[in-house]
Amino acid sequence: MGSSGQQVSWKLADHPTLPKGKTLALIVLDGWGEYKPDEYNCIHVAQTPTMDSLKQGAPEKWRLIRAHGKAVGLPTEDDMGNSEVGHNALGAGRIFAQGAKLVDIALASGKIYEGEGFKYISECFEKGTLHLIGLLSDGGVHSRLDQLQLLLKGASERGAKRIRVHILTDGRDVLDGSSVGFVETLESDLAKLRENGVDARIASGGGRMYVTMDRYENDWDVVKRGWDAQVRGEAPHKFTNAVEAVKKLRENANDQYLPPFVIVDENEKAVGPIEDGDAVVTFNFRADRMVMLAKALEHQDFDKFDRVKVPKIRYAGMLQYDGELKLPGHYLVSPPEIDRTSGEYLVHNGVRTFACRPPSDDPQVKGGLMKLVSHSIHIL
Numbered sequence: 001m002g003s004s005g006q007q008v009s010w011k012l013a014d015h016p017t018l019p020k021g022k023t024l025a026l027i028v029l030d031g032w033g034e035y036k037p038d039e040y041n042c043i044h045v046a047q048t049p050t051m052d053s054l055k056q057g058a059p060e061k062w063r064l065i066r067a068h069g070k071a072v073g074l075p076t077e078d079d080m081g082n083s084e085v086g087h088n089a090l091g092a093g094r095i096f097a098q099g100a101k102l103v104d105i106a107l108a109s110g111k112i113y114e115g116e117g118f119k120y121i122s123e124c125f126e127k128g129t130l131h132l133i134g135l136l137s138d139g140g141v142h143s144r145l146d147q148l149q150l151l152l153k154g155a156s157e158r159g160a161k162r163i164r165v166h167i168l169t170d171g172r173d174v175l176d177g178s179s180v181g182f183v184e185t186l187e188s189d190l191a192k193l194r195e196n197g198v199d200a201r202i203a204s205g206g207g208r209m210y211v212t213m214d215r216y217e218n219d220w221d222v223v224k225r226g227w228d229a230q231v232r233g234e235a236p237h238k239f240t241n242a243v244e245a246v247k248k249l250r251e252n253a254n255d256q257y258l259p260p261f262v263i264v265d266e267n268e269k270a271v272g273p274i275e276d277g278d279a280v281v282t283f284n285f286r287a288d289r290m291v292m293l294a295k296a297l298e299h300q301d302f303d304k305f306d307r308v309k310v311p312k313i314r315y316a317g318m319l320q321y322d323g324e325l326k327l328p329g330h331y332l333v334s335p336p337e338i339d340r341t342s343g344e345y346l347v348h349n350g351v352r353t354f355a356c357r358p359p360s361d362d363p364q365v366k367g368g369l370m371k372l373v374s375h376s377i378h379i380l
């Protein structure tokens with residue numbers, strides 16, 4: 001069965017030019033591409049004799065494929081590619097809307113508010129606080145500021161009376177230093193919500209590479225630093241204003257590595273630790289750097305660090321981040337369902353495959369290009 005529910009044949013026609021019985025290699029070069037040949041293009045400027053000889057040796061066989069924008073299921077042509085969308089798109093044979101686009105569609109249609117995930121968290125709006133945790137930038141790789149803005153508006157219009165945003169500054173998918181502008185924009189949005197009677201504030205923050213957004217279980221201390229600030233309201237730096245916090249902490253660190261901070265009131269009390277009865281949404285659509293926090297928020301038997309306090313909350317991810325682990329159990333938008341990948345076709349047609357990939361790419365690759373199928377050998 002295909003994703004449309006129709007019976008689809010697995011049979012592949014013989015390729016018009018590729019000979020049968022010969023070995024074929026598919027090699028993915030991460031970060032390699034062609035663009036305007038100017039002095040700022042490092043691949044153009046570098047000595048690349050092997051690639052040059054491949055290109056010049058058989059120009060009739062040389063093809064360029066797009067790895068960004070609409071060709072890989074992103075919302076616009078201005079969206080840069082990244083490893084997750086590339087791994088999902090390669091070998092799918094069709095264009096699937098990726099997380100960023102699925103969230104855009106769900107927000108534009110309002111369907112995000114009709115889904116099970118939003119209903120689940122909104123049960124807390126009457127008595128509890130809505131916490132939004134995620135990357136604050138317009139990079140479009142893990143999250144987008146305009147999606148956060150729409151979610152803030154939509155949630156407050158649907159009953160959220162007290163909102164706390166826990167920000168992670170970027171400087172990796174966007175320019176270093178841009179964090180200040182993003183925090184100013186968010187602060188002005190929150191001020192407008194306050195004018196309309198919603199108690200909305202930034203509660204904590206830190207740089208994405210030092211606070212919360214680790215990946216592949218590389219360093220749980222990163223997640224712990226975020227947990228202490230977001231859940232316990234504890235951090236080495238305390239400020240009464242988030243713009244001031246980011247400006248001050250940038251004196252000794254760039255956006256990616258800002259140390260954790262909490263926003264406190266005039267009595268030095270944190271304004272927004274996560275408490276029993278609260279709702280939490282992690283608003284990144286991309287999975288890899290949110291899975292670890294999702295585990296800490298959701299798993300009863302979590303043992304990667306001492307959480308000290310484990311509030312009884314209702315938690316939803318922007319998307320479900322791991323389909324196999326069903327993590328998190330509640331989410332606002334369903335992730336792309338990528339089926340019938342090229343790897344599956346090869347197996348169904350009796351073509352033996354050998355796949356070799358870095359273990360770090362596992363969560364992304366297993367959904368797309370090299371979806372694990374029986375009879376294919378995978379080496380990590």
Ligand SMILES: O=C(O)[C@H](O)COP(=O)(O)O
Nearest residue numbers: 082083084141172173289
């Ligand atoms: O998470 C990161 O490090 C970047 O935002 C994207 O990196 P990648 O797409 O190359 O994994």
